[in-house]
Amino acid sequence: MRLLLVRHGQTPTNVDYLLDTAVPGPGLTELGSQQAAALPAALVGEDIGAIYASTLIRTQLTAAPLAATLGLDVIVRDGIREVSAGDLEMLPGDTEAGHAYMKTVFAWAAGDTGLRMPGGESGVEALGRYDAVVAEAAGGGAGTVALVSHGAAIRMWTAARADNVDVAFAAAHPLANTGVVVLEGAPGEGWKVLSWAGAVVAPAGESGPAGQVVDGDAP
Template sequence: MRLLLVRHGETPNNVAGLLDTAVPGPGLTELGERQAAALPQAFADEDIEVLYVSTLVRTQLTAAPLAAARGLEARVRDGIREISAGDLELLPGDTAGAGLQYMRTAFAWAAGDVDLRMPGGENGTEFLARYDAVVAEAAGTGAATAALVSHGAAIRTWAAARAHNVDVPFAAGHRLANTGTVILEGSPTDGWKALSWAGATVVPAEESGPAGRALGEAG
């Protein structure tokens, strides 16, 4: 299966630089609306058969133009919502302080420390299980291509944990802008390979270069 993991469009709290993960969350900015409107053309060459969104409003608004253009029903699933910030909710999400703690915790899960818990939030086992369940559901539909409109930290963490050619240094060093997309192929049984990350080809993990900085990118 071809799997498209799409970050939602810009929100007011993205602009403010805040860790914003609670349901239902804010809507989109004017730029975010334009980003959403551009998705049907951006994915013109993708034969998307099923479309999933999270329980946060911003993913549903982002997916709406694509759903309308393709005649698809966006399936709402809690499993692909953003990683809960817990006690860090609505704190500044920059590369220091809360933002650094948030992404270090998330990337620790991708590196295998799944028992580590976000302060006041979930642990890695819980996050990966819920995200895996939606991916497995999409694969179970038999669709050749599925799109999941999700969230920046969740996509980067899941991809680093599940794609054999994406490691934590790569995911930490490559932010995903609003409506940026990670494209993978594979299956829950056979595993996943990342084909592209925000439009750039993903090289094997051992060739991904030095580790990048862990960047705060909840949303």
């Protein structure tokens, strides 16, 4: 199947650079609404058969224009919500708290899934809930599925599950609001990233090291 992992549009706490992960969370800024409205045109070439969003309002608002254009319902699932910041909730992301948050997220992607976010979930829990929604989407019969999710969660899951993107690449390539990671594969068979925010990614062992951007600008 073809899997489109879409980060939500801009929120007020994105602007303030806060670790805002609690449900239901804020809505979108004016720019975020414009970004959401632009998604149908950005994904016009994709034969999307199902659209999922997390339990955070910002993903549902981002998914709404795409769903309306395609005549699809948005399927809401908690499993693709943002990685819970736990004790770090609402602290500035550009401080030691933010560094601790991302260090934990990428430790999970590297395999240390028993590590727990301070006051929050473990990697086993975070990856497990995300895997469950991906498996549901894969079993739904659609050839292409869009999951409107969150930046840290998308980068964590992709680095952990894709054969050709490693932690170093995911850590070095933040995903902008409404940025899209395109993968193909299936649960139990593996995943390969085709593009990251519009830049084609080389398959591991074919055109360069894991996660090498070979076409377009790095995001």
